[in-house]
Amino acid sequence: MLPLEGWLIVAKNNVFIVKDVEQPFPYLRVVPRLLNGRKIHVEPHKLCTITRCLVDPCLNVKIPLFMLDSSSKVISPFEAANSLNNCKSKVCYAAKCLLELLQEVGYLAGISGSLAYKPYTANDIDIVVYGNSEEAYMFLKELRQEGITKPLYPNNIYSNRLLFGKFLGIPYSIRLVSVTKPRPCIRRVLERQITFVAKIVDSIPYTTPAYYLVEVEKGVYAETMLLIRTLRLRYTELNCKYVIVKGVLERVCDNLIVSPDVNGYIVCSDAAPKSI
Numbered sequence: 001m002l003p004l005e006g007w008l009i010v011a012k013n014n015v016f017i018v019k020d021v022e023q024p025f026p027y028l029r030v031v032p033r034l035l036n037g038r039k040i041h042v043e044p045h046k047l048c049t050i051t052r053c054l055v056d057p058c059l060n061v062k063i064p065l066f067m068l069d070s071s072s073k074v075i076s077p078f079e080a081a082n083s084l085n086n087c088k089s090k091v092c093y094a095a096k097c098l099l100e101l102l103q104e105v106g107y108l109a110g111i112s113g114s115l116a117y118k119p120y121t122a123n124d125i126d127i128v129v130y131g132n133s134e135e136a137y138m139f140l141k142e143l144r145q146e147g148i149t150k151p152l153y154p155n156n157i158y159s160n161r162l163l164f165g166k167f168l169g170i171p172y173s174i175r176l177v178s179v180t181k182p183r184p185c186i187r188r189v190l191e192r193q194i195t196f197v198a199k200i201v202d203s204i205p206y207t208t209p210a211y212y213l214v215e216v217e218k219g220v221y222a223e224t225m226l227l228i229r230t231l232r233l234r235y236t237e238l239n240c241k242y243v244i245v246k247g248v249l250e251r252v253c254d255n256l257i258v259s260p261d262v263n264g265y266i267v268c269s270d271a272a273p274k275s276i
Helices: 044-049 077-086 090-104 133-145
Strands: 008-011 014-018 027-035 065-067 072-075 108-111 125-130 164-167 170-177 189-204 210-218 225-230 242-252 255-259 265-269
Touching (some): 027 044, 077 090, 077 108, 090 108, 090 164, 090 170, 133 170, 189 225, 210 242, 225 242
Parallel strands (some): 125 170
Antiparallel strands (some): 008 014, 008 072, 014 027, 027 065, 108 125, 242 255, 242 265
16 A cells, blocks of 8 residues: 555654645655654644655645655555554553454554554554445444443534544544545635635535635635545544634635645634624
């Protein structure tokens, strides 16, 4: 398999996680997690202030890109999962058990995040599942209904989220990636940043990337149908009728797509907001 969303790249004391299911080969879109051995966690729009960025040929903007060479090593989520056999912590044990539940019913699942590169100090479980995301999501629903997993935040608006939760008392997050190999990226024309209020018409809210088809009600593109595409796990499983969105408008062929991932946001609302 070629590196895909959730894979790791290790280069000396640096660790990067591959992002997206589309890649500008021979480069890979990445997010740094360790730089010079130090953990990194910054918002996407600040990444180029801490790591080397190059112009993405499909986006025509600078983002973190990585080209594999002899000094770098690729670690798949499946290799990372195998490395947990030497880890005896409660987090590692819970991760192995949750992986076994997924793998026993045929899902292609592995480990990502800090558990993949620093398992002994990890505090939570980060799992990525490739393939049939719809079936995998239904399986997660069964695990929740049977009480095998618990809500991460019980008794609030997030309690029904299945991609986040607790297993054996350990917090987990799961990314469902519906493909098993990356595809070459498609050229996108970044037109402008927009903010709007919209009604959700349709969605595939549980995959990475997640998609929301919306009808704009307030903003420059009022009465227009737009497709929101997001790689951020925080914007999955949105359970609301309306959204306030700030993002970059992209033109892909004849389609308009909005990405809120870099310096943008999605805010849920059950009633139509009166203003942006």
